[in-house]
Amino acid sequence: MNVEVMANSVPKLLDGLALTIELVALALAIGIVIAIPIALARVSGRAWLNGPAFAYVFFFRGTPLLVQIFLIYYGLSQFETIREGPLWPILREPYWCAIIAFTLNTAAYTAEIFRGGIEGVPHGEIEAARALGMSRVLVLRRIILPRAFRLALPAYGNEIIILLKASALASTITLLDLTGVARTIIARTYMPIELFAMAGAIYLVVTFAITRAIKALEHWLSPQTRPPRPA
């Protein structure tokens, strides 16, 4: 183990970490926006809504993210119509290809997590809200989604970690994320063990911090489970 090389690599690796976090945060944010309607379509009970939503979820959960990234980055650019098309300025950038792949992937998993959350909301609460005269949309906004979000939080926390780890694949399409930077340094130092161990340690610190943050959030959102405060 060459400790000097490991120590010297840290600033560059942290630059890479910044890109990793940026990619993951953006993909998660857009992913949630896409996941909610898909989850609602899944529980709608209508075949024409559920069918396409199921197919989407099935494809993105049934194939490796690596295949999805390559399909979007190298695959789409095979077609002249896409290269001449209006979306090319976005699709030509590896950054956006990574965001698109991560987003579509995480949206599929998130949709299933939300579906579980929505199905977990007690029927009595929905009936009660309806009985109080709330409209369907209001029930969705005030009762179902907030409750579903709380129920889905532990599983969603796992999804954040999984996406963070999966984002290491951004390095396969020229991006200099944490893994990409490590590989670039290895290309000139020939010390894969040192660099991958260092990068792995940084991932570990981040995943650990996220796990803790989610736990704290769960605790904060469940006041009923906390011991009563002394008067």
Add this chain to the structure above:
Amino acid sequence: MVDLQGFGTQLLLGAALTLELAFASTALGTLIGLGLASLKLSRSRLGRGLADSYTTIFRGVPELIIVLLVYFGATIVLTNVARLFGSAEPVELHPFIAGMLALGFAFGAYAAEVFRGALQALPRGQIEAARAFGMSRSLAFRRVALPQVWRFALPGLGNIFLVLLKDTSLVSVIGLEEIMRKTSIAVSYTKEPFTFYLAAAVIYLVMTIVSTIGLGAMERRANRGVRRAAR
């Protein structure tokens, strides 16, 4: 099978290797997971600490990094171990074994939680009854706990297996010619990335479907004889 410009057979060969790798890793991961779960539930503080550190590390570091670290690192570790036993020959680690170890380690970390949950789901009375019959602690574990753990753990293990099946694609980076690797070779020949990455996606989807059906059948079999309340 579509001919795919002569690469159809190669892709199928890759698929066979993918399946072999997935099964071998699952076997290894199951054993590791079971061992870790027993440690986590043991009275030894050291044992619990070790098992918890293991799961934290292997669930917090990207699988891609684990694969690369095992590939480059294990050879050096093994050669040094062999030297202790007086062998001067370098110990070579075939990419298949490296991939199996890396994916098995990760599988084990997730399986540990599943097994722990399953062991805890066992009615305490059964173990107490077995102990009262004079069975030793380990005999009670083997004869009473383990056969039932299977039933409780199966759904969780099935999910991890589906994740693992897709993670096998990562082993392509260390040169194992599974589906992804075979696909890249085909792409460099034909310059048709979309066609071939889509073909790879379809193969993975088929494997996911078959696995899901198989897992369902296994769950039904494991649950035969379980009495259910009449609906």
Add this chain to the structure above:
Amino acid sequence: MTWLKTAMIALALALVGGLALTANAGDKIKIGTEGAYPPFNLIDEKGELQGFDVDIAKALCEKMGAECEFVKQDWDGIIPALLAKKFDAIVASMSITDERKQAVGFTDRYYSNLIRFVGPKGKAIDTSETGLKGKSIGAQRATVAASYLEDKLGKVASIKLYDTQENANLDLVNGRLDVMFADGLVMYEWLKTDDGKKFEFYGGGMSLDDGVGIAVRKEDEALKAKLNEAIKAIRADGTYDKINAKYFPFSIY
């Protein structure tokens, strides 16, 4: 508990199978190559290794009277894999450079190359530092071309590094890259393909290395000496020229 036994048996079988694959058969020489660098090394539709490097390696092994086995390894891990003893020699069009000499030993060269810029026909991009300002330039990761770009143009241009030359070529074709910086012989071959027809060399070639050699671990002096002798022998008896002629109409030595 049959399932537990099944798992153990499956694992044992996998281990035995794997060890059988790994078994070290005496003084076999293992040769590392990439298999994604036509025409020097590539994998054909039957999954077999082909190319100039492969033919040369086979000829050298024959001359040395050694049994050789090829190991495929991704380019950016090829030196680490040599150092980790996954194979004994790299015959994969590796440029001899001072930077690499700090990590590995090299035989004498077995061919010479120039690194050149390639871009779309008719664009005539000036390959000086000012001409390349703001351009997107591609190269394969861990090559002399990549090092040169990082050191000399890293501040003015956008450098994109790829796992394989083939993937870099795909991005040159689809327009993600303005220019490519790569081995002149590899690009010479590529310009003749359907994809390459719309591209051309920009400017002259640059010599960034001391030719292309076979890399071995520094301590393997004996293997290096044997390989050097074998290179001399195939140069002398015409074997080299025959292989050369199979790929290029001019001498690349």
